[in-house]
Amino acid sequence: MIADAGEPAAVAPPYSFNVRPEVWIPLVLLFGALGYPFFLLLTSAFNVGDPQALPAVEYGLANFVALTGHLDWIGNTLLVAFGGTALGISIGVVLAWVIHRTTLPGRRLFELLIAIPYPLGPLVGALAWSQLGAPRDGLINRVYMYMTGSSNPLIDIYTPLGIIFVEAIFEAPVAVLIIGAAMQRMDPALEECSSIFGSGKIRTAWKVTLPLMMPAILSAALFMFTSMIGSFAIPTMLGTSSRFYVSTNAIYVLLQGYPPNYPLAAALGLVLVAMTAVAVWLVQRVLRGRTYAVISGKNYRPRPVNMGRWTWLLFALACAYVLLSLILPLGTLLVASFQTSNAIVFDFATWTLRNYVYVMFDFPTTREAILNSILLGIATGVIGVACATFIAVVTHRSRSAGRPLLEQVTMLPQAFPRLIFAFGFLWMILTLPVQLYGTLAAVLLAYIIVFLPLAYRGMSGVVVQIDKALEEAARISGANAARVARTVTLPLLRPGLLATGVLLFMVSVREISASLFLSGPNSPVLGPAIFSFWDSGGMPRVSALAVVQAVIILIALTVVRYLANRNAKV
Amino acid sequence: MLAANLRTDDAVDSAATDAAQPYIEVRNLTAAFDGKVVVKDISFSVAQGEHLSLLGPSGCGKSTTLRCIAGLETPVAGEIVIDGIPVFSSTKGISVATEKRKLSMVFQSYAIWPHMTVFENVAYGLRVQGIKGSELQQRVADVLKMVGMEDYISRPATDLSGGQQQRVALARSYASRPKVILLDEPLSNLDARLRVRMREEIKELQLKFDLSTIYVTHDQEEAMAISDRIIIMHDGVVEQTGKPLEIYDTPRTRFVADFIGAANIIAGTAQGEAGNGAPILKVGEALVECAPRSKLLKPDGSGQYLAAVRTVYPEIRRGGPDGPNQWSATVRRRVLLGDIVNYTITWPGGLLRLHRLPSDLFEEGETVKLHIPASRVIPVVAD
Known part of the structure; x- marks a missing residue:
């Protein structure tokens, strides 16, 4: 674990370019695990011969030319990603402001509740909103039409706007987190200075606070944009009925068709990768040199602003968010899971728990999916955190050259839409001599890789806070590397290890994009199971399954919360 | 009577002229950070029981020098001998791991382990040496008493003030009865009043245990107050070596x-x-x-x-x-x-x-x- 705690090492020659094993071994592994699937995707995208051939026999640009006939897929992807990001960031900025900088009543409770929709995930969101906002029988429209007597629905969630809305409310918690963290690090003197010069609250917020928040806002926007470009569940569940295709579900259709059109799907996947790469590059370019220029690492206690008569508007906004992203969706799923048919009736006498019995016990596929997902979540948590911790310790503690490269490569999967990565990864394991296809091990491997950036970010933040002198003091006291790791490093890392582990558990349990192609009939997992249940109809049962997933995630969230509180007390 | 006096003078003289073997010897040490040389070919020695200070502005290479002696940095070239045993030599390819150099060190940040109690912190090095049971209890209690922290023995380390952490850090480094102690800006995080008191305590403990001490600081007053000898460093080289008053009265540069x-x-x-x-x-x-x-x-x-x-x-x-x-x-x-x-x-x-x-x-x-x-x-x- 301790990168530089080696035995009497050979003396380094002066100023050499010295890449040590703790850097190059993970680098080679990561390059292989990311590069090979990408290479396969690349060759297939340019394959104009036999579509099933791998490697391709004939190369050309025909697939990309064919894509020009489907520009709507790419256009829709961009529409959803830009629209969703814009709406999500707006929600994020307002909510972060409300939580961290105002005197709004119930701020702490809001902070807690606003975080929940993200781990619940897009599947829960899409399923719930399809029952809430469907034009004819959606609950909201039924209530509206009942109350007003109108025969026209109030909302239609099966539209691009509906998709953007659901994407935005379920990704917004990330923006709240990133922007909120920056708000807490901001030196309030910068704002106070502006007020002293006579600027009003609104002017100060607009002219000083917002520009200072720009780096955080851009980072959050990038995160949302890349994740929306690759999102699958929401556009598929809400867009398919109106034949609104984005790139991800177009790829899914191309692959599920007979015969599957691998080259066209690969070309479309490449376009998606290119779009995220451009977004990453642009944001980095804008952020270069100004990321933390005015925001110190220290936590200030920024002065909360009393928003006066705006307080109640903000309070209403926060309540509306919690209602739309948490209470209504979970409530709808719960109610739907008690039904005997797709139509929701509010006659308690007909409500039943049969759907739960069915998905948890009677139906083997979902029963196994639940167990598999829990197992996968635990394994991803443990192994993912172990890998991330190793890399974080190396990048922060090792003296080896090449550490910045290792960090960049570790973060690289973030720029890969997970569905596309899984598609390339599937091909890779088909070409490997080991029989991995259709096993949980394949899904586990893919999860570890796609969630590595998330885990690394978490662990890196923990490792960087541990004073190196704490380990050095132990070595001076005569402890060898193993003893230092056991008695000092690991105990200090433990809170971070647990928190990051549980986070990985949650995102694994709710994942669908990465496991859709990889979980075979003998290794069902929750995300794809919910999706195929939805595909084959039966709202009550799919709702019950989604509720089970949500409960697992909520339990994990409670554990995180409990651990964080316990650590805060120590 | 007279003869006896003369002999004493002789003995004092020979000690002063370093006839005894130096306890720590640093020869032609060069160290680099990310390809940038921060310590350039410096040599010095510390006698048994001597208090030597490395004094200089930040970035002069004094801490790096100390960390090379501790084995926390690997020099590019040179030789380091502790108690007659070479622990580093670029020509002979020797580099003994930190934990085997039998040193003790006090860090600028104190490096008190926050997940342990005061007792656990002080006992750590003794446990590594295999000391257990009542002997362990006794030695930890003794050394904590020496620094006036005996009442805090079962406190979590995070409950301590800066000065108290500093005392625990000192106790921890004295607990294993080392012959040499390295101090890296130990007082720079304390307020002025406490700094003066702590430096006197450090001096007293040093005399009591006859410790060879290397003390890194950027505070000239501190160095003047407690050192037998001072090495002034600047840009990775030694500017001047001498007794405090010598350096004060006859600066070379x-x-x-x-x-x-x-x-x-x-x-x-x-x-x-x-x-x-x-x-x-x-x-x-x-x-x-x-x-x-x-x-x-x-x-x-x-x-x-x-x-x-x-x-x-x-x-x-x-x-x-x-x-x-x-x-x-x-x-x-x-x-x-x-x-x-x-x-x-x-x-x-x-x-x-x-x-x-x-x-x-x-x-x-x-x-x-x-x-x-x-x-x-x-x-x-x-x-």
Whole structure:
């Protein structure tokens, strides 16, 4: 674990370019695990011969030319990603402001509740909103039409706007987190200075606070944009009925068709990768040199602003968010899971728990999916955190050259839409001599890789806070590397290890994009199971399954919360 | 009686001339960070029981030197010998791991393990040595008592104030009864009052245990107060080595004169020699005789020779006889600082700053007689 705690090492020659094993071994592994699937995707995208051939026999640009006939897929992807990001960031900025900088009543409770929709995930969101906002029988429209007597629905969630809305409310918690963290690090003197010069609250917020928040806002926007470009569940569940295709579900259709059109799907996947790469590059370019220029690492206690008569508007906004992203969706799923048919009736006498019995016990596929997902979540948590911790310790503690490269490569999967990565990864394991296809091990491997950036970010933040002198003091006291790791490093890392582990558990349990192609009939997992249940109809049962997933995630969230509180007390 | 006295003197002399084997020896040490050389070919030694300070501004390489001795950094070249055993040698390819060097160290951040109690912190090194049971309890209790922390033995380490953490850090490093202790800016995070008290305690413990000590600091007052010997470092090289007063009174370079205490640097051209052979410097209109047996050293870029005059040594009085190194001067500015008074005076050599006691005040504008004793004009190397 301790990168530089080696035995009497050979003396380094002066100023050499010295890449040590703790850097190059993970680098080679990561390059292989990311590069090979990408290479396969690349060759297939340019394959104009036999579509099933791998490697391709004939190369050309025909697939990309064919894509020009489907520009709507790419256009829709961009529409959803830009629209969703814009709406999500707006929600994020307002909510972060409300939580961290105002005197709004119930701020702490809001902070807690606003975080929940993200781990619940897009599947829960899409399923719930399809029952809430469907034009004819959606609950909201039924209530509206009942109350007003109108025969026209109030909302239609099966539209691009509906998709953007659901994407935005379920990704917004990330923006709240990133922007909120920056708000807490901001030196309030910068704002106070502006007020002293006579600027009003609104002017100060607009002219000083917002520009200072720009780096955080851009980072959050990038995160949302890349994740929306690759999102699958929401556009598929809400867009398919109106034949609104984005790139991800177009790829899914191309692959599920007979015969599957691998080259066209690969070309479309490449376009998606290119779009995220451009977004990453642009944001980095804008952020270069100004990321933390005015925001110190220290936590200030920024002065909360009393928003006066705006307080109640903000309070209403926060309540509306919690209602739309948490209470209504979970409530709808719960109610739907008690039904005997797709139509929701509010006659308690007909409500039943049969759907739960069915998905948890009677139906083997979902029963196994639940167990598999829990197992996968635990394994991803443990192994993912172990890998991330190793890399974080190396990048922060090792003296080896090449550490910045290792960090960049570790973060690289973030720029890969997970569905596309899984598609390339599937091909890779088909070409490997080991029989991995259709096993949980394949899904586990893919999860570890796609969630590595998330885990690394978490662990890196923990490792960087541990004073190196704490380990050095132990070595001076005569402890060898193993003893230092056991008695000092690991105990200090433990809170971070647990928190990051549980986070990985949650995102694994709710994942669908990465496991859709990889979980075979003998290794069902929750995300794809919910999706195929939805595909084959039966709202009550799919709702019950989604509720089970949500409960697992909520339990994990409670554990995180409990651990964080316990650590805060120590 | 007389013979006995002579013998004692002899013994003292031979110890002072380092006839005994030095406990730590550093030879031609060079260290680099990310390809940038931060310590350039430095050599020094520490005798048994000696307190040596590495003093210099931040970035001078003093901490890196200390960390090389501890084995926390790997030097590029050189040799380090501790108690006769080479622990690092670039030519012989030796590099003994930190944990096997049998050192103890106090860190700037104290490095108190936050997940352990005070007892656990102090017991750590003893446990590594295999000490258990009642002996462990006893030794931890003893060493905590020594630093006045016996009442805190079962407290979590995070409950301690800065000064208390510092005491625990000291206790931890003394617990294993080391022969050498390395201290890396141990007091820089404490407030001024506590700093003075702690440095006295450190000195007492050092004497009590006859510890060889290497003490890294950027605070000249601290170094002067507790060191037997000081090494002044600047840009990775040793500027000067010597006893505290030696360095104060006879700085070798302009950097040392500026860094230690307050000094006027006067610049002039060589103007022959005085009767005793001391060089004479022409500073502005004034002919200034330098310290006896001194020589003018390397001049600066414009060919001017430099000499340092500590602000405490020039004397001013109202009238008096003329003589060498005496001039008529005018008080330009007076600043009362309480214990001392700062004067800026105009003399034929330009401007001079000096310190006096508040007992005898001179007025601004007053004409005075300035005397710079020749023995206090120290030629220095221009850097």
